[in-house]
Amino acid sequence: MLKRILLLAIFILQLSFLKASIVVLNGLSHSYQVEHGKVYKGKIEIENTGQQSQSVKLFLQDYSYNADGTTNYTAPHTNRKTNSDWIKMNTNLVTLKGKEKTEIHYEILVPDKIAEPGSYWSVIMVEPVEEIKPDNNKQGVNITSIIRYAIQVITDIDSENAKPDLKFEGVKIEKEEGRQIVKVAMANKGNLYCKPTINVEIYNKKNGQKLGSFSSLASGLLPQTSKSFHIDISGIAPDSYNAVLIATDENENAFALNVELDVKND
Known part of the structure; x- marks a missing residue:
């Protein structure tokens, strides 16, 4: 021993x-x-x-x-x-x-x-x-x-004659080192490389008031691959919210998705 x-x-x-x-x-x-x-x-x-x-x-x-x-x-x-x-x-x-x-x-x-x-x-x-x-x-x-x-x-x-085709494949919130991080799984189903940024706009469910807009870093995405984009929303209090995810590439092509976000204490 x-x-x-x-x-x-x-x-x-x-x-x-x-x-x-x-x-x-x-x-x-x-x-x-x-x-x-x-x-x-x-x-x-x-x-x-x-x-x-x-x-x-x-x-x-x-x-x-x-x-x-x-x-x-x-x-x-x-x-x-x-x-x-x-x-x-x-x-x-x-x-x-x-x-x-x-x-x-x-x-x-x-x-x-x-x-x-x-x-x-x-x-x-x-x-x-x-x-x-x-x-x-x-x-x-x-x-x-x-x-x-x-x-x-x-x-x-x-x-x-080619284009990216961005698809949202999953959304989850995880706490990392005290920060609330939205992790968005994004796939490129097209035939052209792009470098998208993902923005999340968060709204109060009761009155529709916009509470904030947060962005990921831009990151390259090859055709027929997928990647997790991370967005820090630590300023948002624990609650359930409506949100809009918007992926925009360097050529201003935009892809959007409506989601619900549950921000928890733990």
């Missing part, structure tokens, strides 16, 4: 000293308006913030997510709207010295013919390569921290 406790203490001590050294400097989402047969160029800027040399591998995967919090990284061609075949990187492996920065360049070669307008996407995974050096003189488990980055590459083609 004592041995198990000692091993657990070593595990926690090792874990507490883990620190990521690779960071992506120019964002985790790259979007392009593209045309048939054209070539587009992009880059990924990374830095090794640590003192030791670090190798990094890059590879493509398909990507989707759901409002329940699940995220799926899968092999290319899992998603029928993948653009993984269009993306060519100038390297799949780089080694950075301590405090060094570098750029990985990629090209997007858009096919001459694409059957369906709208958004196509995949992610470039940026993953440190950990060199495992076993030490036979040490007992226990060596813990290695690996933090991967997924950089979305989103290409919109013939977007004038």
